[in-house]
Amino acid sequence: MERRDFMTLGAVAVAGSVLNAGESTQNNLKPTHAEAYELKPLNFNPKSLKGLSEKIIMSHYNNNYGGAVKRGKIIEEKIAQLQSNANPFELGALKREQMAAINSMILHEYYFDNLGASGKVSDTLTKALTASFGSIEKWEDEFRKTALSLGGGSGWVFLVYNDRLKRVENVWAWDHMHGLWDSKILLALDMYEHSYQMDFGANAKEYLNAFFANINWDVVNKRFEK
Template identity: 50%
Template sequence: MSYAMKPLSCDPMKLKGLSERLIVSHYENNYGGAVKRLNAIAEGLAELDFAKAPVFVINGLKREELIAYNSMVLHELYFDSLGGGGEPVDALRRMIEEVFGGLAAWQTQFTAMGKALGGGSGWVVLAYSARDDRLVNQWAADHTHSLA
């Protein structure tokens, strides 16, 4: 399988609080790099004879595949979320208010979790837990965690 970069869904020049240079650099280098890396890993896996390959080679390629794939998907979600007015749609707002006690309380928690990354690479994700039928803020270091 071959992966391609999705075009930016927003105009980086019109984003409030984020510079065009920052967004374009992150899009081309971080996101673009993840897509290129994922394609290289996919090529390696396609050529691999799983019956004969040393387990450490399989382990390394599959771990790197997870990291690159998560990076690609999380960057796509990030870029797709930019450019709106910053307010959630009504259904999401109601769920946030129910779980977190209000939009401001959720924003405080979400922002604090982002700051807790300590300047390193990582993600804070508002996710839906089907098991618990509720929204949760999840923290992921780098791109090494599969967000279940």
């Protein structure tokens, strides 16, 4: 269990019992949206990845991604139940944990969707990477070093297109709460140890080699074209 999980359980305990989805629309409670908390299926065969075992992919999918989806739903129900005379800190604690859970859900979906070892970097993305970094090799070197800076810690690395900067950029994120606003995620890399510890121990460098061997560039290219 992550530190975040303990924090979530603590925050959730503040607000009383859980209603089933939909029930919270009664008695002037804020409506909930259970349909948002459906697990998105993997778009690749978990046995097919190079260097990443089916065991770690399914554990990551069910426990970490699945856990975030469940937490997001529970926290939304807790917020819906919060009475109007509740203290702001009670709502604030839940809102903080809600953001962590929903961001974790969304980021894991980006991560799993950009796995599956397919295609290669498109010409248009190559041009954008070259314009921002000098070459694809220099982009990859910076992306890997940013990832290694999180080795043994918790966080994400993203290749994004940022609307304000009008260019692609690598983004360091210490946890599910960091991001560069006005960005579209093109490539997401999970650097939490649960992503690689089972297969590689503390060897984040080997995990990075496996990640790069399994990137679904067709998905990344489509994200960029959008």
